[in-house]
Amino acid sequence: MLRPIRLIAVLSLAVLAACALPSAPAGAEQQNVFRAPLNNGADPFLAVHDGAYYLMTTRGDRLTINTAPSLGQLPAADDHDVWIGAEDDPSRSTQIWAPALYRFDGADGQPHWYIYYTASDGVDANHRMYVLESEGDDPLGPYTFKAKIADQGQYMIDGEPIVVNGQQYFTWSMNGRGHGGGPQQVYIQKMINPWTTDGPVVALPVDAGMCSEVREGPTSIVHGDRLFLTYSTCDTGKPDYSLYLISIPTNGDPMVPGNWTTYPDPILTRNDEAGVYGPGHHSFFKSPDGSQDWIAYHAKNTSDYTYEWRTTRAQQVTWSDAGLPVIGAPAALGTDLPLPAGDPGPGPRAINDTDTGTGAFQVEYSGNWSSGSGCGNQCYRGDDHWSGETDATATFRFTGTQLALFSVRDVGNGIAAISIDGGPETRHDYYSSPRQGQVMNYRTPKLPPGDHVVTVRVTGDRHPDSTSAVISIDRAEVWP
Numbered sequence: 001m002l003r004p005i006r007l008i009a010v011l012s013l014a015v016l017a018a019c020a021l022p023s024a025p026a027g028a029e030q031q032n033v034f035r036a037p038l039n040n041g042a043d044p045f046l047a048v049h050d051g052a053y054y055l056m057t058t059r060g061d062r063l064t065i066n067t068a069p070s071l072g073q074l075p076a077a078d079d080h081d082v083w084i085g086a087e088d089d090p091s092r093s094t095q096i097w098a099p100a101l102y103r104f105d106g107a108d109g110q111p112h113w114y115i116y117y118t119a120s121d122g123v124d125a126n127h128r129m130y131v132l133e134s135e136g137d138d139p140l141g142p143y144t145f146k147a148k149i150a151d152q153g154q155y156m157i158d159g160e161p162i163v164v165n166g167q168q169y170f171t172w173s174m175n176g177r178g179h180g181g182g183p184q185q186v187y188i189q190k191m192i193n194p195w196t197t198d199g200p201v202v203a204l205p206v207d208a209g210m211c212s213e214v215r216e217g218p219t220s221i222v223h224g225d226r227l228f229l230t231y232s233t234c235d236t237g238k239p240d241y242s243l244y245l246i247s248i249p250t251n252g253d254p255m256v257p258g259n260w261t262t263y264p265d266p267i268l269t270r271n272d273e274a275g276v277y278g279p280g281h282h283s284f285f286k287s288p289d290g291s292q293d294w295i296a297y298h299a300k301n302t303s304d305y306t307y308e309w310r311t312t313r314a315q316q317v318t319w320s321d322a323g324l325p326v327i328g329a330p331a332a333l334g335t336d337l338p339l340p341a342g343d344p345g346p347g348p349r350a351i352n353d354t355d356t357g358t359g360a361f362q363v364e365y366s367g368n369w370s371s372g373s374g375c376g377n378q379c380y381r382g383d384d385h386w387s388g389e390t391d392a393t394a395t396f397r398f399t400g401t402q403l404a405l406f407s408v409r410d411v412g413n414g415i416a417a418i419s420i421d422g423g424p425e426t427r428h429d430y431y432s433s434p435r436q437g438q439v440m441n442y443r444t445p446k447l448p449p450g451d452h453v454v455t456v457r458v459t460g461d462r463h464p465d466s467t468s469a470v471i472s473i474d475r476a477e478v479w480p
Contacts, residue, residue, distance in 0.1 A: 031346035031480070033336040034072035037311035037406075038296075040440055042236075043098045043217070044312040045283040046296035047139070051344075053285075054139045055296070056099040056115070057312055061085045063099050063115060063132070065140055071314060071339055072347030075440060076402045076479045082141045083132060085119065092119040092130055092148075098217065098281065100160045101139060104168075104194045111137045114194045116149070118157040129159035129172060131195040147195040155184075158281075161191060162220040164227055164254045170197045171204070171229065173216035185215035186231055188254055205257050208244045208264050209233030217281040221293075224323050225250050229260075230267065232280035236310070239303040241278035242269040245325065267327040268297065274332035275301040275377030275437070278310070284317070289342025293317045301333055301378055304434040309409075311439075316340070333438040334380040334406075334475065348477040351396060353385045360399050360451070361478065367392025367458070369473075378408060378437025380475040388414070388470040390460035399451050400478045404443040407474035410435040414462035414469025418442055419455050430471055431463035438474065449480075 038044075041057025048054075055066045055074055063083035068074045085093035097118040106112040113134035120127040128151055132143040150159060150170050159172035168191040175184050186206045189197040206215045211234035218231045230245040244266055252259045270277045282297035295317050298310040313330065315337060320326045331337060339347055353371070355362050369387040376382060384407060385394065396403060405418075409432030417425040428442050444454060454476075462469040 031072075031349060033338055034070075034314075034347045035334050035336060035350065035477070036313035036331070037333060037438065037440065038071070038074045038314060039066065039312035040309070041312060042298040042307075042310035043281045044296040044298055045098075045100045046285045046294075046314065047101050047103075047283075048285050048288055049103070049139055051288055054101060055312070056101055057298075058097045058099070060096055061094055063096060063117060065101070067140065070343050070345050070347065072343070072345060073479060075348070075404060075477060076443065080140055082115070082143050088145065091121045091126070092128070094122045095120040095124065095127065097127075098158045100219070100283070102161060102194070103137075103139075104161075106133065107193065112194075113137070113139050113141075113143075114146070115143065116159050116161070118159065125155050127155050127157050129156055133195065149195060150189055150197040150201075152201065158217045160219050161194070162188075162227065162229065162254070164248065165251050168194070169254055171218040171220075173214075173218065173231075183213050183215075186218045186229070190255065200255065202255050202257065204229070204246065204254075205260050205262050206231055206244070206246060208262060208266075210240055210242060210266070210269075211235065211238065219283050221284045222250060223319055226323065227254075228325065230282070232282075233266075234278075234280075236278065236280065237305050237307045239270055239277035239300070239305070241280045242266040243280055243282065243297075243327075263324075267325050268295075268330060270303075271329035271332075272303070273377070274329060276330045276332060277301065277303050279313075279330045287316075287340035287342050288344075291341045293319075294340055297330070299330060301437050302434050306434055308434075309432065309436040309439060332377050346480055348479050349398075349400070350380070351398065351476040351478065352381055352383075353394075353473045353475060354381075354383060358397065360397055362397060363473065363476070364395045364397070365393070365473075366395070369394070375408060375437060378435070380406065380438060384408060384472055384474040386470050386472045387458050388460075388468050390458055390469075392458045392471075394456045394473045396454045396456075396476050397451070398454075398476070398478045400480045401447050401449050402444050402479045403452070403454050404477045405441050405454075405456065405473075405475075406438045406477065407441055407472040408435065408437045409439050409441065410470075410472070412466060412468040412470055414466060414471060415459050416441075416471045417457040417459050419457075420444055420447070421453055422455075425457065427459065427461075429463055431466045433465065
């Protein structure tokens, strides 16, 4: 019987706070809130440990953790690579997906962190699941390779442990052939330690979903006397990618499919009005003071069938009186959301493209720029500026230690040159197909506290596939 130290991901599911805070006045300080995206990556797993946030997302060729003392500071957090695929066995060195970070007792009886991830040799059909173990009790490692886990000799992804009645089990997604299931769906097997499974493989009753082809990304959360196993349905490239769930009493046997209660309706799905499509592949975490439940998930702001530009968002969740999740619509990118309870802050301060002037926390334009609200929910507060005139500039003045620029990338966007405090320029491509809004296009390094200037210049150059050299200016985020 395994004794989990504190399973960060098994927390409690709840109702998403669908309502945004009232908009703050232009240029006002907003250090009690944060805004998505928190990260340009997909498949987020977010844990809180000893007052810090630890975020992992799919990076493809490596496993990376971003950590910060405040949720609002995660977009400014540097990458901490804990595992580089190219340095590992070629059979598990690429197409590295869906990392999950858990804390359990190891063989030495001491707490260790375990990263469960999916990887292949470059052939999609060869995806299998693997485990790393931390050397000590630091989520940042160092890590060593521990094992391949739950291998059934076929395509398998998105593995994570759950704990029911003190026993640990492993759940994952794979094709049902030979295991009593249908198309790609969710399975479970008992674990004998954090890196080893044993015994029968059972298909879980994850029949609900508006698409038939995929059930993936299982993760669990406990509320009261029930454990909820939540999962994503549909191909993740579709705008209808959504979250569903099943549940079991916390003293039940999860290996018996009939012990699970199924629910026919999605708990999180697209919000066309807000420009949020394909919300899914998620994790749950507690606020730093332990009083609130939160969800981290990825979504897109395009309805196109694409795997590109799935970005990480987070919202508070609550519970219904009946003890069931009642989740509202996911919030639009750029929505002001309160920091979790106990989060020390400060959150970032926004500079909108309409906060024009030459003072602190303002943007000054030179040359010919256009502006308007045609971009709708793909822009912060519904408006942006753009110019294709070579050497036109947008200059941001701010007081702080770091600034990031968020705006549209499009098939007609070009290459910008960006400088800090009059220093050398670096070039950044604003091209994307399909069009995406509120993408983090640039972030300064950490700067000395004080006054700084960031200038964006239209170069007139463009990606070979772009139809023009336009540069978009939407919002900046400033960290004090």
